[in-house]
Amino acid sequence: MKEKDIIKKLATTAKAEKEELISILASEDKDTSDLLFASARDTRTRFFGDKIFAYGFVYFSTYCRNNCNFCYFRRDNEHTIRYRKDSEEVLAIAKELADSGVNLIDLTLGEDPSLHKEGFASMLDLVDEIHDRINLPVMISPGVISDELIEEFARRNAEFYALYQETYNRQLFKKLRVHQDFDERMHAKIKARECGMFIEEGIMTGLGETEEDIADALLAMAKVKPSQIRVMTFVPQSGTPMAEMEPQDHDMELKIIALMRLLYPKALIPASLDVEGIEGLESRINAGCNVVTSIIPPTSGLAGVAQSTMDVNEGYRTVAGITPRLNALGLRVAEDDEYKRWMKEAW
Ligand code: SAM
Ligand code: MD0
Ligand code: SF4
Numbered sequence: 001m002k003e004k005d006i007i008k009k010l011a012t013t014a015k016a017e018k019e020e021l022i023s024i025l026a027s028e029d030k031d032t033s034d035l036l037f038a039s040a041r042d043t044r045t046r047f048f049g050d051k052i053f054a055y056g057f058v059y060f061s062t063y064c065r066n067n068c069n070f071c072y073f074r075r076d077n078e079h080t081i082r083y084r085k086d087s088e089e090v091l092a093i094a095k096e097l098a099d100s101g102v103n104l105i106d107l108t109l110g111e112d113p114s115l116h117k118e119g120f121a122s123m124l125d126l127v128d129e130i131h132d133r134i135n136l137p138v139m140i141s142p143g144v145i146s147d148e149l150i151e152e153f154a155r156r157n158a159e160f161y162a163l164y165q166e167t168y169n170r171q172l173f174k175k176l177r178v179h180q181d182f183d184e185r186m187h188a189k190i191k192a193r194e195c196g197m198f199i200e201e202g203i204m205t206g207l208g209e210t211e212e213d214i215a216d217a218l219l220a221m222a223k224v225k226p227s228q229i230r231v232m233t234f235v236p237q238s239g240t241p242m243a244e245m246e247p248q249d250h251d252m253e254l255k256i257i258a259l260m261r262l263l264y265p266k267a268l269i270p271a272s273l274d275v276e277g278i279e280g281l282e283s284r285i286n287a288g289c290n291v292v293t294s295i296i297p298p299t300s301g302l303a304g305v306a307q308s309t310m311d312v313n314e315g316y317r318t319v320a321g322i323t324p325r326l327n328a329l330g331l332r333v334a335e336d337d338e339y340k341r342w343m344k345e346a347w
């Protein structure tokens with residue numbers, strides 16, 4: 001089948017064979033990509049209208065026991081600024097984010113040994129405090145945690161568990177997430193889903209993966225029944241083994257976003273401000289995203305992940321910063337009760 005017919009089939013059936021996905025990923029034809037993005041936007045409008053959800057990002061500990069080769073916060077990176085925010089600081093930041101109009105608070109951290117030591121007691125309490133005092137849903141991004149802890153976070157009603165596989169190519173996974181277990185990471189997501197949490201799955205591009213790897217990932221991620229799916233282009237980080245790797249342009253990320261939209265029409269798909277900052281917002285939204293992530297208060301002293309400082313102090317990674325840009329595209333930041341309604345209907 002020709003690429004354009006594959007896209008039409010995808011838009012009506014949400015189905016494609018692996019070879020078909022590969023041919024779209026490999027295509028360099030402008031008409032094909034224009035049709036791909038237009039179909040993705042149509043699909044988003046069909047399921048979400050003009051609503052875009054906004055997530056506040058609280059990276060509250062940058063300590064990590066792991067050594068992922070791509071990550072600025074890996075254990076052995078001596079360039080990293082390490083900090084750990086206490087609960088009162090996190091709550092003050094979450095309140096500021098809520099007042100600014102975000103729909104969810106994403107509590108993210110490295111696999112901080114001191115949190116593991118205390119059994120995540122302070123983070124579990126934070127989930128309760130955000131629910132009680134701030135009344136917003138919570139996403140947790142703690143990395144891989146035990147089944148018992150997943151059960152405990154689920155008991156506290158943490159709504160979302162984000163844990164990205166990065167790749168479904170096991171050899172590549174081993175090179176990236178050194179000394180980590182592919183199956184253990186998959187298991188944590190399946191377990192969390194069984195306990196009643198929404199799952200965010202994700203991949204990275206620009207790591208030397210093939211188009212076949214990407215197509216495999218797009219199809220295989222269905223296994224974890226994700227409600228939110230993402231792709232981010234790898235951004236080389238100083239002080240890491242991959243610091244000198246040639247960065248890839250963002251075209252592949254945009255194509256993957258659009259394919260995600262067509263394969264998983266009801267999914268939440270983030271446009272991360274953490275890759276290209278605010279300048280990268282429009283292209284990602286135009287590829288079919290319906291969430292903006294990595295909104296960070298300018299004076300909070302918090303870091304991003306892939307772009308730890310870009311646009312943060314300038315105040316561009318804020319709801320006020322994204323609103324005019326979304327409005328110019330005929331879109332708007334959703335209200336909290338619209339997000340809560342999505343959660344009810346999506347389960
Ligand atoms: N430590 C937890 C974990 O690894 O699951 C939570 C941190 S999570 C926010 C880190 C995610 O950011 C990674 O899973 C990866 O997808 C993304 N990321 C990290 N470093 C990146 C980089 N240099 N470029 C692009 N994305 C990156
Ligand atoms: C983002 N930097 O939203 C964040 C991060 C973690 N749940 C999300 C990758 O882009
Ligand atoms: Fe740690 Fe997560 Fe970075 Fe890996 S990606 S080094 S687990 S913070």
